[in-house]
Amino acid sequence: MKKLFVILILVSGLSASTMFTLSGIKKVYPVVEISGKDLPKEFKATAQEEIRTILDELGISYKGYDQRALALLISSRYIENTLLITMKLEIGEQVLRVDSKQKTFAITYESAESIPVRDKEEIADQLEDGLMVLLDRFSEQYIEENKKIVKVDLKNDDFSKLGYETDYNAAVKKAQKLKKPILLVLVANYCPWCRKFEENVLRKKDVNELIQSKYVPLIINKEKGGFPKELDISFTPITHFINYKTLKSEKMIAGYNNKDEFLYTLRNFTSK
Secondary structure, three states: OHHHHHHHHHHHOOEEOOOOOOOOOOEOEEEEEEOOOOOOOOHHHHHHHHHHHHHHHHOOEOOOOOOOEEEEEEEEEEEOOEEEEEEEEEEEEEEEOOOOOOEEEEEEEEEEEEEEEOOHHHHHHHHHHHHHHHHHHHHHHHHHHHOOOOOOOOOHHHHHHOOOEOOHHHHHHHHHHHOOOEEEEEEOOOOHHHHHHHHHHHOOHHHHHHHHHHOEEEEEEOOOOOOOHHHOOOOOOEEEEEOOOOOOEEEEEEOOOOHHHHHHHHHHOOOO
């Protein structure tokens, strides 16, 4: 059992950083393959939608067939009573051998996540989290290598209309006056899961009404700064529940929460 515990520690932190390049890629053919009897096959449609979304935002075409495939491969196996999910995002294509001037099929990009799951009810959430990590990693590398200028799409003006503060100091003053905790959401210019969180959760009427009643909401583009650096991690979106007296985060959510999960947290959080 001790050996299994060590294995799980290793694989839960496994994240294969790619040595490959994404420079110059303009078109791919997206593929999603799921193997493993305990993996939900309906996740394939979700994954396909998220991949298309990120390709649209990066300006990479996926219409029609292309010999360059962008493949999400999901498999699983058991290590004793623990389900180990392996997720890989790969690009496979025909490349030219310099020495022979012949083409051969090769993997020109690969990024992987290994996720141990003990509770089967968590499989769907773990798959979403793993996909988010892979797509964020892919997009960040693509933007860096292609020097792509990404338009800011945070729509902070819209959030101001929803009752959000966009300045940290102004939010602190308001929270101390109203004696309410601060709900800080940190987003980034290019983060598909930030957009998903904004549109599918924060902008929903029942979510916003609950936020306005219990919190002083604050949204900040973390790339522009203007907030305490100890509240930042290498992940987006980030949600902090901040005590208005101590200005310390009492709870943090890293990554995307769906509407039901977020509403549950909003209703049940109690500041110290």
